[in-house]
Amino acid sequence: MKKSIAIFAIIVSFLTFTACSKEKNANSSNVEKNSKIQVVVSFSPLENLVRYIGGDKVEIKTLIPTGSEPHEFEPKLKDMKLLNESKLFIYNGLGIENWVDKTLGNINKDSLEVVNSSKSIKPIKIAEKGDANHGKYDPHIWLSLKSAIKQSENIKEGLVKVDSSNKKFYEENFKKFKEKAEKLYGTYREKLSECKNKNFVTGHAAFGYLCRDFNLKQSSVEDVFQEGEPTPKKIKGLVDYCKRYNIKTIFYEENVSPKVSNTLAKEVGGKIKKIDTMEVNKKDKDYFDIMESNLEKIYLSLK
Template identity: 50%
Template structure:
């Protein structure tokens, strides 16, 4: 009897051991599969959220994207640390917008040890809007950097992304071409819908927290006025505030738009002075309200259109 009990216990131990080994083997296999799946994708590093949107729209499940500038961080103020640049040493593609938006890029790339890295300045070749303020030009450069807030600009930047992905992965050229075409069609459809609406609007003026929408204005023949400058720096002087109040009253401004990473205090003060409301608008520098690029821009365009009625 005693020997029988011992035999049963030994058998149970053997079964448990084999079962555990099987589980370990399965877990190990899953980890390996995950690693292979990750390794099979093109490793892409982007500067900020809008660039991530374009890479994912074109690359979809063939890319793995890491964003350098965290959500909630103002890109104009970002300066990368050594740990922020680590991903570039392993990436195949690095995408940034350009036109002075990421002033740190040239300096940072000099310390990156990755000769195979394909670097994409997404706005390269796009017709820029020039800054006119001498202080802005001196500090940030000649161009307004907010290309991605134009539907035409987004289409242009996404095309540059597409060409980079084809360069590093030519075997999937048709895949990237199709995805780009689908994204481009969505952008064109949204543009055409709102071009008709804005063409019929008598009022073309709106007010924002900072001057980020010049390219959008060029798309649709609109005019922005803003509390802060192109690079979201500095509160307005008393004279500037008086001019804004006068501007809002003359143009019957009903809404003052504010952005997620710009202080709303001055905009709220301005809104009270002119009897307007404060309304959030997306700059897509960070992921906001779980909306993708098309959803965010459609929201922006509808909000702006409604203020012009």
Template identity: 50%
Template sequence: MKKRILTGFIIIFLFSLMGCESKKVSTEKNDSSKINVVVTFNPLRELAEYIGGEKINISTIIPDGTEAHDFELKAKDLANIKNSNIFIYNGFDMENWVDKILDTMDGKTIVVEASKGAEPIMVVESEHHEDEDDHNHGQYDPHTWLGVTTALVQANNIKDALIKADSANKEYYEENFQKFKKDADALLSEYREKFDSLKNKSFVTSHAAFGYFCRDFGLKQNSVEGVFAEGEPTPKKMAELIDYCKKNNIRAIFVEENISTKVSETLAKEVGAEVKVIHTLESKGDKNYIESMRENLEIVYENLK
């Protein structure tokens, strides 16, 4: 509770510093005819760039490799949000600091909760950290962008916001969204058929971020860390994972980019598996959303065959 009160004071203090930042940001915005979009982290950048294309300027608040749950805002971040045309956040408590910002917005910026309308996956009780006051995790799995169907919901919400902010280019945004939808639907169709043909549908990840991904394709994940990446597993959990891997003939432990692979490597060695990288898109790469998800699907499929 003390941490929540302190966070509230910090937000208020940061807003008091925004005056010195806002003039500079406003000047930059007026230098271009493009729509200024601020997103919280990279997956939303990927989707916004897909739909907005050359019509938008986009900036990301949370640096690559930084945990979104625990990110602390700076005065310049708040100034960027307030002076943007559109502010996009994931929702489902991925960014548990957003509500405090929204309470202070003046209504000039279009605010988009990208996951609004997506069907959430409940986090089982055991996934929650014991001290909710300190960690303030939500009841839903927030990794909606890693499901293709839920990413489509996010992309549609982003498209609607762009049209609201820039109705003159409505046709452009609609066309880009339809292209994204066509590509996403093709992925769903192709890999649902592929995974349906397999007997083994279980895979293991370093972090339980692939709930929506699994739901789309009838798969089952087991993970070293839970939905909120609480830390290294207990000896009991590790023993359960070893047993699970052996029973399900797990040939690969999938790990995210830019995280420690120590525990996953230990698990892989114990069960005779390999450690392979899978994209969560939380860091900017050289592939767009569809390309990254296709690579994820193919590597999982190849290791379940």
């Protein structure tokens, strides 16, 4: 009898242990299933795109602080740790993050999916050879609706690789993004085609891909990488350019001093207006809020 009771106790203990283990595994599985995917992006513009495609399935961390130059950034130990702890790293490409290859060579890439968001986008060449700090291509692809569609597709594919259980969610969000981008592009292609003047002036040459989309031409106070003070000769050339094309609006970016743009505007009897390159992140505006605002400002300046 005692032997029977002992055997019964062992069986009950085993079943209880098994049940607890299954419950623990189920809970653990549930946490993993419901937890957000850790995504690291190199800089702010990519955060706008990832937020749209990833929605509430992702937690986004940005490596480069707002206002810092992406090509001058040097990852610290905390950045390497962040990458090692994340599932997905997304960078812009086209040479703007010249530290990426070296950084990825120093971390465990087995558990990290890496996405170059510029993949399959036709670049605009700005130099025959890039130097130590810059690539040879204009990197501002996110300011083009057409290019942003491709970037978002690359982001979607990366998310699907690391989180296949939510594949349908990411694909639906990409489909919505593409439809919205194409609709906005169609609206402004029609509006901008009506403008006889196709020329505008910006603080720095960030809108090359947008110009390619809409057959426009930008002239700028600073170059693609916002380097160097403009010379008197450069300012005179811009004044002549504005007078030739009757340009009365001089655009400047949020993270750049408007001093030179103000000087230029006074010379031509015009005004300055802020335009958004997305390099300062805004949680209250999504990608399309910013792009529509930019396009409307450019359109009004050309009328």
